[in-house]
Amino acid sequence: MMKLPPLAAIRVFEAAARHGSFTKAAEELGMTQAAVSYQIKVLEERVATPLFLRMPRQVVLTEVGARLAPATTEAFEILQAAFAATRESADGVLTISTIPTFAATWLVPRLGHFQMEHPSLAVRLQSTRDMVDFAQQEADVGIRTSKTPWPGLVCHKLFNSHFSPMLSPALAASVGGIKTPEDLLQLPVLDTGDPWWTIWFKLVGIENPQLIGDRRNRLGDQHLEGRAVLAGQGVGILTPFFFKPELEQGQLIQPFDVVGTDVHAYWLVYPESRRNVPKIRAFRDWLLGLIGEVNI
Amino acid sequence: MMKLPPLAAIRVFEAAARHGSFTKAAEELGMTQAAVSYQIKVLEERVATPLFLRMPRQVVLTEVGARLAPATTEAFEILQAAFAATRESADGVLTISTIPTFAATWLVPRLGHFQMEHPSLAVRLQSTRDMVDFAQQEADVGIRTSKTPWPGLVCHKLFNSHFSPMLSPALAASVGGIKTPEDLLQLPVLDTGDPWWTIWFKLVGIENPQLIGDRRNRLGDQHLEGRAVLAGQGVGILTPFFFKPELEQGQLIQPFDVVGTDVHAYWLVYPESRRNVPKIRAFRDWLLGLIGEVNI
DNA sequence: CTCTACTCATAAGGACGCCTTATGGATACT
DNA sequence: AGTATCCATAAGGCGTCCTTATGAGTAGAG
Structure with missing residues (x-):
C-alpha cells in the first residue's frame, strides 16, 4: 500500500x-x-x-x-x-437509556409532548436496569438512580426517591377503608422484602410491622408492582411522583401523606463533552422544564 | 458546502x-x-x-x-x-522538448537505443524552436542553445556550436575536387546570409568572400539545410557533430578540418527540483554518456 | 504605450496541530 | 492471582502549515 x-x-x-x-x-x-x-x-x-x-x-x-x-x-x-x-x-436520533420504571410510568406517556416540540427528532428508548456506560453503550442521555453525581458526567438531579403505601379503592373498601397505618397490616403486601416498608412504618411509629403477603423480587421495577396494585392484588409502596395520574383519577389511593425518602435520587446524565449537542440540550431543557413545573 | x-x-x-x-x-x-x-x-x-x-x-x-x-x-x-x-x-512518459535540428539529426536516430535500455519508458518529443519554459510547457527535459546556463535549471553543456563547410561528393567532383577554401567560392552556397560563412572564411584568411547562391531563411534549422546539401544542391555550413554518420559513410564531405565555433552551446536542461526524478536521471545519464563517448 | 490590476511565487516568522513518551485503568487469558 | 493486551490521558516538543509581506509577470484599459 x-x-x-x-x-x-x-x-x-x-x-x-x-x-x-x-x-x-x-x-x-x-x-x-x-x-x-x-x-x-x-x-x-x-x-x-x-x-x-x-x-x-x-x-x-x-x-x-x-x-x-x-x-x-x-x-x-x-x-x-x-x-x-x-x-x-x-x-436526528436521540437515544435515551433509562430505568424501566421511569420509562414506563413517567417518560413514555410524555414523550409525545416532546415529539411535538421537536418534530425533527426521533427518540429511541433503551430501557435497561443496568447503569448506562456511555463508553460501551450507544446512548445520548441516561436516566438512572444514584446517591451521588457521577464524575465526568453532567448530572441533573430530577428528584429524590420517595415512597408511600398505595392501594386500589376496591381493596381499601374491602376492609372498610384505611384510617390508620395499622389498617394496612390487615391487607396483603406485594413485596414483604422491600426495605421501604420498614422505613415507612418507622416514620409512623410502628417498629416491627408484621406484613402479610409474598416476598417477591421487585428487582427495582416499580412499574410492574404498580400494575399489580392497580389490579387490587395488594398494597404496594410506591413513588407518588410516578403514579400522579392514577392518584388524581382515583384509580389508586395514597392513604397517608407521610412519604419516606431514600438516599438515592433520580438523575439525568450525559457526557460532559456532549453538553452542547443540540438534541441533548433539547431533551435536557424539556425534561427539566417539565419536572420543574410538576415540582415534586 | x-x-x-x-x-x-x-x-x-x-x-x-x-x-x-x-x-x-x-x-x-x-x-x-x-x-x-x-x-x-x-x-x-x-x-x-x-x-x-x-x-x-x-x-x-x-x-x-x-x-x-x-x-x-x-x-x-x-x-x-x-x-x-x-x-x-x-x-512512464518522458517528454523531451528539443530544438528541431538536434531532434532530427542526432536524437531521433539514437532514441531506439535509449528505448532498448529503458523499455518501460515511453518517449515523447516536442520539437520546437521556442525556448522551453517548464512552468508553461509540459516537458521533463529540454535541449536548447544558449550562451550561458540558465539560473534555476540544471544545465549540462553538451557541446559548443561549431561549423564547417560541407558538400556532397558529386558536387565536389563537379569542380574537380575541393583543395583550397577558394574552391568553395565556385559553388553555390545554400544560405548566403548565414553569418557562419563570414566567420569561417575569416578563419582561413579570406575576409570578404563572394558567395554564390540564394539568401534563404535557414530559420535556425540545420536539418533541412543538411538534406539539401546531401542532395547536392549546394555547399552548406553545418555542424559536423550532427552529420557524423553521413561524413563517415562518404555521403557528405567536410573538405577542411577548420571549424568555426559559436558562443552558443547546446545544453541539456531540467528543473533543479526534479533532478532526482528517475526518468530524468535515466535520460541524463544516457545522453551524457553517449555524448561523452563520441567526445566531440 | 504606459499604468493598473490581477495572477502566482517566495521568504520569513509564528502558532498550534499532531505525535511521542510515559503512565494508569480495565479486562481477559493462563 | 498474575500477566498481557487493550485504550485513555497528561505533558511536552517538533514540525507542519498558515499568514503577512513582497516580487515578478502579463493582460487589458486609458
Whole structure:
C-alpha cells in the first residue's frame, strides 16, 4: 500500500483544479493564496511531477493533473456526502437509556409532548436496569438512580426517591377503608422484602410491622408492582411522583401523606463533552422544564 | 458546502474502523496508539457523536460509525488508485522538448537505443524552436542553445556550436575536387546570409568572400539545410557533430578540418527540483554518456 | 504605450496541530 | 492471582502549515 501524499495538499489540489485558480481555491477553503501555492508545490514535489501549468492569468492542469483531478473530486464528494449524512442521522436520533420504571410510568406517556416540540427528532428508548456506560453503550442521555453525581458526567438531579403505601379503592373498601397505618397490616403486601416498608412504618411509629403477603423480587421495577396494585392484588409502596395520574383519577389511593425518602435520587446524565449537542440540550431543557413545573 | 472534519482524523478513523483496533491502525499508519486515540477523539468531537464503543479488548463501531466507515474506505481507495496511476503515468512518459535540428539529426536516430535500455519508458518529443519554459510547457527535459546556463535549471553543456563547410561528393567532383577554401567560392552556397560563412572564411584568411547562391531563411534549422546539401544542391555550413554518420559513410564531405565555433552551446536542461526524478536521471545519464563517448 | 490590476511565487516568522513518551485503568487469558 | 493486551490521558516538543509581506509577470484599459 503506497503512502498517500499529505491529505491537506490533496484537498487544496482538488479545489484548485476545480476552479482553475489558486486564488479562488484559497477563497473556498478559507485560506490565503500563498497557502494554496505552497500546498500545490508540496504535492507536485511529492508526485515529482508538475500538476499545473502556470499560464499568465490562470493555471491549467497538466496531463497528469487532469487525470488526477476527477478522482480527487469524487473522493471528497463521497466523504462530504458521508459526513453530511452522519450529521443528519446523528443529530436526528436521540437515544435515551433509562430505568424501566421511569420509562414506563413517567417518560413514555410524555414523550409525545416532546415529539411535538421537536418534530425533527426521533427518540429511541433503551430501557435497561443496568447503569448506562456511555463508553460501551450507544446512548445520548441516561436516566438512572444514584446517591451521588457521577464524575465526568453532567448530572441533573430530577428528584429524590420517595415512597408511600398505595392501594386500589376496591381493596381499601374491602376492609372498610384505611384510617390508620395499622389498617394496612390487615391487607396483603406485594413485596414483604422491600426495605421501604420498614422505613415507612418507622416514620409512623410502628417498629416491627408484621406484613402479610409474598416476598417477591421487585428487582427495582416499580412499574410492574404498580400494575399489580392497580389490579387490587395488594398494597404496594410506591413513588407518588410516578403514579400522579392514577392518584388524581382515583384509580389508586395514597392513604397517608407521610412519604419516606431514600438516599438515592433520580438523575439525568450525559457526557460532559456532549453538553452542547443540540438534541441533548433539547431533551435536557424539556425534561427539566417539565419536572420543574410538576415540582415534586 | 459543509466543512469536512480534519482529514488526518478521517484517515485514522478509516484505518481504525477497518481493523477494529486502534493499536492495529497505529501500526498500519506508522504512528503510536496514543496518536490514534487522539485523532479518533478529535473526530468524535467534531461530529459530536461517538464513533466507537470501547469494549474490553476491542473497539466496535457505533451505528453512526458503521455508516461512515465504508464511505471513508471507498474514498481513500479512490485516492489510492488515482495516485498510484499517476505515479505510473508520470514515471512512464518522458517528454523531451528539443530544438528541431538536434531532434532530427542526432536524437531521433539514437532514441531506439535509449528505448532498448529503458523499455518501460515511453518517449515523447516536442520539437520546437521556442525556448522551453517548464512552468508553461509540459516537458521533463529540454535541449536548447544558449550562451550561458540558465539560473534555476540544471544545465549540462553538451557541446559548443561549431561549423564547417560541407558538400556532397558529386558536387565536389563537379569542380574537380575541393583543395583550397577558394574552391568553395565556385559553388553555390545554400544560405548566403548565414553569418557562419563570414566567420569561417575569416578563419582561413579570406575576409570578404563572394558567395554564390540564394539568401534563404535557414530559420535556425540545420536539418533541412543538411538534406539539401546531401542532395547536392549546394555547399552548406553545418555542424559536423550532427552529420557524423553521413561524413563517415562518404555521403557528405567536410573538405577542411577548420571549424568555426559559436558562443552558443547546446545544453541539456531540467528543473533543479526534479533532478532526482528517475526518468530524468535515466535520460541524463544516457545522453551524457553517449555524448561523452563520441567526445566531440 | 504606459499604468493598473490581477495572477502566482517566495521568504520569513509564528502558532498550534499532531505525535511521542510515559503512565494508569480495565479486562481477559493462563 | 498474575500477566498481557487493550485504550485513555497528561505533558511536552517538533514540525507542519498558515499568514503577512513582497516580487515578478502579463493582460487589458486609458
